[in-house]
Amino acid sequence: MDKLMNNHWVMRVIALFLALMLYASVNIESGTQANKSTSPLNTSTSSSLETAVVTDIPVVTYFDEEDLVVTGVPETVNVTLEGPTGSLLKARQQKDFEVYAELTNLSIGSHRVNLKIKNLSSDLKATISPSVITVSIEEKISKDFPVEVEYINEDKLEEGYSPDQPIVSPNSVRVTASKEIIDRISKVQATINLEGAKETINKESRITIYDSDGNILPVEVEPSVVDVTVPIKSPSKVLPFKVVREGELKKGFSILSMETDPKEITAYGPLDVLENYDFIDGVKVDLSEIEKDTVLEVDVPLPEGIEKISPETVKIEIDVDEQQEKSFSDKKIEEVGMAEGKVFDFLDPDIGELDIKIYGAPSVINDINSADIELYINLSNLSDGEHEVQVQVNSPQNITWSLEQEKVKVRISSAS
Missing domain, CATH: 2.170.120.30 (RNA Polymerase Alpha Subunit; Chain A, domain 2)
Known part of the structure; x- marks a missing residue:
């Protein structure tokens, strides 16, 4: 082995082999890098x-x-x-x-x-x-059409309430379309919701155009929105009213006549409230301010629970005259209200009669006789024993009176 390593030819061969391996390794890596750099571009080109x-x-x-x-x-x-x-x-x-x-x-x-x-x-x-x-x-042609008002939820008005004739402003609109569309128009409509309404409705409403089958037609409308006023009629009742006289005429004068215009008032409100009223009370006249024939304009009070009244004021024409007097003697005093099983006796005056003087205009008192005057006492809710009771007077209107005594004494006892 050492000999082979020391042989220079062997070393050259090994060196050449290593050089070839290094070259091959570099080319393979370079090719891979080239592929990596070019492949995404191609992908992008195809996938974008x-x-x-x-x-x-x-x-x-x-x-x-x-x-x-x-x-x-x-x-x-x-x-x-x-x-x-x-x-x-x-x-x-x-x-x-x-x-x-x-x-x-x-x-x-x-x-x-x-x-x-x-x-x-x-x-x-x-x-x-x-x-x-x-x-x-x-x-393109244009044509004017009247506006109709369609109510929704009319069945949701409270009992007795109903819509009156609506007022539309403007009451017609101009529709622009082809002649074929114009000829198909059946209804030009504004819609108002009546649910829960108790008073006049003032609302804006968009215009909708329909053909005879109820289809909405695409057209130009001028104006496209209109103002709609719907008066709401509430339940009503015609009632008389009572004039309450306050104060007294100046001395020496009496009322000759007192006439009202109108003689009845129309009250508006829920049915269950109206049923509780038979007349309107509280129309007041102050007599202390009157010295001659006078026409007054007097406010009518709004009764509780009533929404409105018409009219709100009434005219009262009062004619006055110089006062005269007339006397009636020994007017019998009647009793009312005594309980069953009870009897009574007059103690003062013991005869149960009083003299009365009436005062009024000559033309008024001249026509009044004794039968037109009633004296009575109310004995209801009185126990056995002696009582002083106020004497009440029923008489024609426009007179005053005076009694020789305003109270009488009576004794109440159980019937034997």
């Missing part, structure tokens, strides 16, 4: 051409919009794009290209039209679906 479908792209139509109407153009189309990944991704995200139908130079009638695309990156190819459409070009 991708396709994608972009949906719902609006279709822009070019034509004489002032004088013509076009139908048959779809609102949107789908576009299949092919190209490099970067450009494709940008186009999908931004959708900055346009699909359009060029109709500018076409005549009135029916036409087959190729949809086109613009503003698309030059390295992208596009396929439009549908790519060909059939359009109809017609002359």
Whole structure:
């Protein structure tokens, strides 16, 4: 072995072998690196051409919009794009290209039209679906139509409430479309929701155009929104009212007559509230301010639970005259309200009679006689024994009176 190692030919052969091995190793690695550097480029070149479908792209139509109407153009189309990944991704995200139908130079009638695309990156190819459409070009006309009001949820109004005649402003609108569409129009409608309404509704409503089958027609409307007022009629009840007199006329004067205009008030509100009222109380007149014939305008109070009244004021015409007096003697005092099984006796006055004077205008008291005046005492809820009781007077209106005594004494006992 040592001899072989010392032989220079053997060493040359070994050196040559090692050199060949090193050369081969370097070339193999270099070839691998070359493959690694070139292979991705080829892959990129082949894989960067991708396709994608972009949906719902609006279709822009070019034509004489002032004088013509076009139908048959779809609102949107789908576009299949092919190209490099970067450009494709940008186009999908931004959708900055346009699909359009060029109709500018076409005549009135029916036409087959190729949809086109613009503003698309030059390295992208596009396929439009549908790519060909059939359009109809017609002359544009305008016509005025009255506006109808359609109510919804009318059944959800509270009991007794109902809508009155609606007011629409403006009450007609101008519809612009082709003659074929104009001839199909059956109804021009504004819609109002009545649910829960208790008072006048004031709302804006969008106009909708229908054909006879209830289909909505695509037309131009001017104005497209109108103002609608719907008065809501609530349950009502006509009620008389009571005039409450406060204060006294100046000495020497009496009321000749007192007339009201109107004589009844209309009250509006829920049915269950109206049922509780037979008249309206609290219309007040201050007599202390009256010295001559007068016409007053007096507020009518709003009863509890009532939503509104009409009218809210009434006129009261008061005529006055110089006061005169008239006397009636020995007017018998009647009793009311005594419990069953009870009896009573007058103690003061023991005869149960009183004198009364009445005061009023001459034309009023001249027609009053003794039978028109009633005196009575209320004995309800009184126990056995002696009691002082207030004397009450029933008399015609527009007079005053005075009694020789305002109270009487009575004795109540059980019947034997």
